[in-house]
Amino acid sequence: MFRTSRYWPFCFTGGGLHWQAVSNRLLSLFVIWVASWFMVTRKLAEYNVSQSEKQYRSLIEEMQDPVLIYINEHLRFGNQAAAKAFGYESTDNLIDADMLSHVHPEDHVIIERRQAAIAQGKTLPSEDIRYLKRNGGTFHANAYGFNTTFESKPARIAVLRDVTDRKKAEEKLQQLSDNLENLVEDRTRELQESESKYRDLVETSHDLIWRLDEQGRFTYVNPAWESTFGYTPKEMIGRLVTDFKSPLEIARTKEDYKKILVGERVTDFETTYLTKQGQELTLNLNTTPIHGREGNFVGVQGNAQNVTARILADAELNLFHEVIKNMAGGVTLVRAEDSTIFFTNPTYDEMFGYEPGQMLGKNSMDLVASGGDKTAEQSAEEIVKGLSEQGWWRGEVYNLKKDGTRFWTTAYVSEMEQPKFGKVWLTVQHDITEQKQIMEQLRQSQKMEALGTLAGGIAHDFNNVLTPIIGYTEMLMDSPDQGEDRELLEPIINNALRAKELVSQILLFSRPGQTTKQLSDLRPLVQELVKFTHSTIPSSVTVSDVVSVESAVVLCDVSQIHQVLVNLCINAGHAITGIGEIRIRLDVVELEDFSDSVGNTHSGNHVRISVIDDGEGIDEETLTHIFEPFYSTKGVGEGSGLGLSTVFGIVQDHGGGIAVSSEPGKGTTFEIFLPLAKTPIKQLPATPEKLQKGGSEHILFVDDEDTITSLGRRALERLGYQVTVASDGQAALDVFSENPKIFDMLVTDQTMPRLTGNLLTHEVMKISPNLPVMLCSGHNTIVTPENSRSMGIRRFMYKPYGPKALGQSVREVLDEAEEAKR
Numbered sequence: 001m002f003r004t005s006r007y008w009p010f011c012f013t014g015g016g017l018h019w020q021a022v023s024n025r026l027l028s029l030f031v032i033w034v035a036s037w038f039m040v041t042r043k044l045a046e047y048n049v050s051q052s053e054k055q056y057r058s059l060i061e062e063m064q065d066p067v068l069i070y071i072n073e074h075l076r077f078g079n080q081a082a083a084k085a086f087g088y089e090s091t092d093n094l095i096d097a098d099m100l101s102h103v104h105p106e107d108h109v110i111i112e113r114r115q116a117a118i119a120q121g122k123t124l125p126s127e128d129i130r131y132l133k134r135n136g137g138t139f140h141a142n143a144y145g146f147n148t149t150f151e152s153k154p155a156r157i158a159v160l161r162d163v164t165d166r167k168k169a170e171e172k173l174q175q176l177s178d179n180l181e182n183l184v185e186d187r188t189r190e191l192q193e194s195e196s197k198y199r200d201l202v203e204t205s206h207d208l209i210w211r212l213d214e215q216g217r218f219t220y221v222n223p224a225w226e227s228t229f230g231y232t233p234k235e236m237i238g239r240l241v242t243d244f245k246s247p248l249e250i251a252r253t254k255e256d257y258k259k260i261l262v263g264e265r266v267t268d269f270e271t272t273y274l275t276k277q278g279q280e281l282t283l284n285l286n287t288t289p290i291h292g293r294e295g296n297f298v299g300v301q302g303n304a305q306n307v308t309a310r311i312l313a314d315a316e317l318n319l320f321h322e323v324i325k326n327m328a329g330g331v332t333l334v335r336a337e338d339s340t341i342f343f344t345n346p347t348y349d350e351m352f353g354y355e356p357g358q359m360l361g362k363n364s365m366d367l368v369a370s371g372g373d374k375t376a377e378q379s380a381e382e383i384v385k386g387l388s389e390q391g392w393w394r395g396e397v398y399n400l401k402k403d404g405t406r407f408w409t410t411a412y413v414s415e416m417e418q419p420k421f422g423k424v425w426l427t428v429q430h431d432i433t434e435q436k437q438i439m440e441q442l443r444q445s446q447k448m449e450a451l452g453t454l455a456g457g458i459a460h461d462f463n464n465v466l467t468p469i470i471g472y473t474e475m476l477m478d479s480p481d482q483g484e485d486r487e488l489l490e491p492i493i494n495n496a497l498r499a500k501e502l503v504s505q506i507l508l509f510s511r512p513g514q515t516t517k518q519l520s521d522l523r524p525l526v527q528e529l530v531k532f533t534h535s536t537i538p539s540s541v542t543v544s545d546v547v548s549v550e551s552a553v554v555l556c557d558v559s560q561i562h563q564v565l566v567n568l569c570i571n572a573g574h575a576i577t578g579i580g581e582i583r584i585r586l587d588v589v590e591l592e593d594f595s596d597s598v599g600n601t602h603s604g605n606h607v608r609i610s611v612i613d614d615g616e617g618i619d620e621e622t623l624t625h626i627f628e629p630f631y632s633t634k635g636v637g638e639g640s641g642l643g644l645s646t647v648f649g650i651v652q653d654h655g656g657g658i659a660v661s662s663e664p665g666k667g668t669t670f671e672i673f674l675p676l677a678k679t680p681i682k683q684l685p686a687t688p689e690k691l692q693k694g695g696s697e698h699i700l701f702v703d704d705e706d707t708i709t710s711l712g713r714r715a716l717e718r719l720g721y722q723v724t725v726a727s728d729g730q731a732a733l734d735v736f737s738e739n740p741k742i743f744d745m746l747v748t749d750q751t752m753p754r755l756t757g758n759l760l761t762h763e764v765m766k767i768s769p770n771l772p773v774m775l776c777s778g779h780n781t782i783v784t785p786e787n788s789r790s791m792g793i794r795r796f797m798y799k800p801y802g803p804k805a806l807g808q809s810v811r812e813v814l815d816e817a818e819e820a821k822r
Contacts, residue, residue: 615668715807
């Protein structure tokens with residue numbers, strides 16, 4: 001490239017380029033120097049560039065922002081931040097990549113536009129560009145670039161600032177802004193619609209809506225005020241709220257309105273307003289204060305409901321509730337679908353022995369017990385049938401208390417529809433247990449009275465039959481010429497006397513309700529009971545007594561104890577089918593704590609009477625109810641005698657107790673405990689038989705039985721008396737009236753046709769007031785030994801009697817009358 005002539009084509013002098021002629025030698029030296037200088041200078045430059053690039057690379061590597069260097073549109077360098085931004089572990093995967101390969105296709109145009117501008121030497125501000133990650137995702141970066149030299153080549157450097165989060169925030173902000181604009185538009189539209197809608201709601205609402213100013217004057221009322229109170233809005237606007245209230249109500253609510261008119265919120269405030277016609281209506285108010293733009297109180301707005309009807313309904317409901325709560329009868333409401341109880345009043349809870357609320361949810365049919373002639377199931381079916389057929393049922397129900405006690409009620413059940421519970425049964429019940437007991441006692445009393453009347457009639461007739469048998473037999477036995485026939489007469493008199501005892505036992509039933517307690521030895525009673533029971537139970541049942549004490553004295557009414565034992569023996573006989581045995585045991589035991597006894601038993605000595613049978617026994621369920629009133633295992637009409645509840649009542653009335661033990665198939669034992677008397681019965685000394693003493697007095701003897709008048713005549717005439725007989729009371733009165741002075745005494749029967757003994761006595765006393773009278777009777781309920789004296793009767797004598805008893809009584813009466821004259 002250099003010329004080889006003797007002249008150097010150019011040289012530098014003074015900073016200019018001049019052609020200079022030099023010698024060849026000098027020229028050679030100069031050329032060598034220049035070449036060396038250029039070599040040294042280039043090496044030095046290369047070194048400096050190498051050192052600068054190293055520092056440059058180190059600086060770029062430490063940068064947190066991605067840096068990319070492109071040569072000829074291909075990536076030649078990227079720092080670690082760039083590798084991380086694009087999702088690579090190192091930049092090796094990025095080298096030689098085309099500049100657009102990592103740019104979002106939609107942003108290629110941005111890169112191309114910027115490349116063209118840079119190529120023209122223009123300086124551009126940074127721009128946001130979307131780049132592609134390795135995983136297909138994108139990130140936003142703010143990119144700026146410029147030209148540079150890299151690896152001694154022209155290059156372009158790009159520095160990226162990740163603005164993904166900012167872009168997301170901007171996008172979200174923009175979205176929120178858009179949403180807000182849409183919301184504002186929607187709310188504006190809704191408010192416009194709402195204003196129209198709520199205006200319609202307010203105007204058409206049945207609630208009373210209003211506004212007051214700070215002075216308490218109406219500034220707005222909706223049309224409901226006019227329809228409720230009769231005032232038009234024009235008539236109310238501008239008037240004080242107190243103009244529509246009574247003076248008493250203004251005084252009552254003065255403090256509340258002060259709160260309202262100072263801006264306090266008031267809720268559920270009840271007050272009354274006057275209609276245009278003067279009627280007082282109750283409103284329930286809710287108020288809210290109204291404030292101006294500066295927060296100052298400017299008035300009140302609120303709404304109200306006319307609760308007059310509700311107040312009246314609540315008052316009526318409370319009244320009904322109090323009525324039901326305080327009803328004497330038990331009231332319950334039952335859901336018909338499943339018989340579940342959902343309401344009871346206090347009387348019903350108390351009636352069944354439950355605490356308030358305990359019966360709710362129970363099945364009402366579980367409270368029905370078996371009793372009378374129906375099982376619990378039959379009673380429940382009858383109630384349900386009545387409700388289904390006619391919508392109501394009335395009758396008596398046997399019920400079960402919480403503690404298992406059974407009791408009777410009258411029940412009225414009606415069916416009705418209820419919105420919440422559907423078909424509902426309303427039941428009203430009254431406890432009639434006491435009434436039933438009284439009725440049962442009355443029934444028993446009437447039963448015993450009827451039995452007593454029957455027994456009295458039988459006893460009367462039977463004693464009239466026995467009187468001549470005993471009388472004539474005694475007369476035959478006293479006859480001196482009877483000889484060997486006396487042995488034949490003794491069985492007659494013995495059996496007649498036994499029959500007399502049986503009649504005496506029968507007569508115990510003729511005195512129901514008469515309670516006379518006295519010290520009595522129960523040994524004879526038990527022995528007589530064995531004889532009496534033989535005639536009341538089948539002959540296949542043996543009755544025996546075991547008396548293991550010498551004294552069994554108690555304070556008692558013998559007739560009642562006799563009735564109790566007869567009842568237990570009859571029950572024992574019914575429990576035996578076929579051949580069996582009843583044992584009546586009498587002993588004395590000392591009780592300390594006899595918890596098995598029911599009644600009033602206390603510690604101490606007691607007479608125990610046991611009635612033991614080997615019958616079919618009693619199951620455990622029946623034993624728990626055996627002494628309850630009205631409880632029976634027998635069918636209708638099968639009962640007889642006293643119920644066991646009455647037996648228990650009699651024993652309890654005597655201060656005693658009763659116990660029962662039984663097992664099905666093994667018989668039953670009833671034990672009665674009566675307190676042993678501490679005072680023994682005073683034994684009267686035996687009275688020697690008096691010699692039969694007669695007389696010569698004239699006796700009027702009256703009886704409607706010919707055999708008895710014949711016996712009386714014979715017995716008295718044998719004693720020396722004069723005897724006039726009459727067959728009835730009227731005939732006797734006629735005889736006596738004809739010649740009263742000839743008679744010294746009247747002996748009369750009580751029960752006779754035409755004129756009874758007491759009436760005959762009354763008529764005779766009118767004629768002859770001091771005439772001694774003796775009245776005889778087989779049985780009657782009019783004249784008794786206790787009241788006979790008040791009728792003028794000196795002696796009362798029971799039939800049957802014999803000649804000796806008759807003669808002795810006549811003599812004693814005559815002697816007493818004679819003694820009275822002195």
